Amino acid sequence: MITAIPLEKEIKQFTMTMNMQNDVGAASFMTDQSIHIIGNLPEDLYPFAYRGKSTGICKWHGNILNKNIIETKGDQNSVDGVTFDHADIRFILITKTLLLEYIKEQCCSDDIDLSNRMFFIDDKDVTVFLDIHTRILKNEIVSKDELSSLLLRILQNPIAETSSLEKSHILVQKTIDLMHLNVKSPLLISTLSEALEVNIRTLELAFKKEFKLSPKRYYKRLLLQSIETELRKRKQEDITVTSILEQYQIHGLSEFGLSFKNYFNKTPSQIGMMEEDENPFGWNESIFSEFAED
Structure with missing residues (x-):
């Protein structure tokens, strides 16, 4: 993917x-x-x-x-x-x-x-x-x-x-690997920095240098897109929005729903109502898997 x-x-x-x-x-x-x-x-x-x-x-x-x-x-x-x-x-x-x-x-x-x-x-x-x-x-x-x-x-x-790649790039890639590993149990940025044995400021500067984006905002976008993908791919009627969100340790819809709608311009319940390959801003994360089998 x-x-x-x-x-x-x-x-x-x-x-x-x-x-x-x-x-x-x-x-x-x-x-x-x-x-x-x-x-x-x-x-x-x-x-x-x-x-x-x-x-x-x-x-x-x-x-x-x-x-x-x-x-x-x-x-x-x-x-x-x-x-x-x-x-x-x-x-x-x-x-x-x-x-x-x-x-x-x-x-x-x-x-x-x-x-x-x-x-x-x-x-x-x-x-x-x-x-x-x-x-x-x-x-x-x-x-x-x-x-x-x-x-x-x-x-x-x-x-x-x-x-020899820049230290900031190496640090950012290690951080993103941890973010992916813990996407369903999101870690605090302070926990990430401790795991990588750097201070929060160092991590923030590395992400700013690589992406002009904070690690917190990057992690939030990664999380939102991971959830949206699962919502879009659900095909069984008994798989509810709530059950998917609970897999990500999200138990309240109000605050999360606002963040989700601000990002995708759709509510979580509006995702997956139709068979769609692309997310709301047009990205199809499985496009290459249609070309060749893993």
Whole structure:
């Protein structure tokens, strides 16, 4: 599941599009706000992501990107991407099984290391990438040769990641891991800081540096989105809003309901009334799971 946490006070809508052609697909995410995208990808899905059309600073696992970098997942399935201001992310998606076939057919396995997570792409191939991406979204034919040639050219130009990430990034990632582990038993920020052996001020400064957002506000958004996802996915009539909230140690609807409505512009009881894949501001956290099985 992939989660997008808006980082600005005013939540704006996402525009998401996706199309699949057997073992190849394309996706596009756009939103006029800063976001943090986190989660895990399906094992056999290998994405090629381009954020060169975004405005503002973009980071991938703590590494600052420029317009000539393609992001992939390397040998891990984790996602950790931050985009400030306006986010415009274009994906060409392929199963790792098919990608390995491309590599084997071209006899270039010695020149390619799929453990890398960033690759250089020149301006000419950016144009080719965006053209192929658009055609896949439109369900137009893309030949095997042109797709494999582009992807293999990209994979032969790895970029080394930052050898020593900033301490603030490492601290924030450890904190978010704890937040996820305890999302149904939310911890106080003071408890988080004690567990990480830092003072609260250090934790606050790290989150401000990474996201321009306090850890408390980030945690609250993570919690609200986790609850909204469960409310939206409930399909049995006997699963009530109250029973879901109780799983998160929430036993009073009044204060929580106000926070929920301020965030999503809907009450908890309004979520899940219809079969919806996207949350109220347009993010579908299961979009990649539809492409390949974990």
